[in-house]
Amino acid sequence: MLIRKIEKFLRETNMPVTRFGRLATRDPRFVLDLRNGRLPREETTERVERFIREFGEHRSNTGEPA
DSSP states (O other): OOHHHHHHHHHHTOOOOHHHHHHHOOTTTTHHHHTOOOOHHHHHHHHHHHHHHHHHHHHHHTOOOO
């Protein structure tokens, strides 16, 4: 489930929910809306999953702590 992946990512990175929303979807309320039952389109889900994957790859390539 997408919200679980996002919540795990937020815990691991200490990223604020509004920053995540802006960076991943250009919508600062995205995570808050998901928590309230919003169902994202398939394209949005793919964009968010790609953002999470690429953010992790970037961190591992730059040596930043997880």
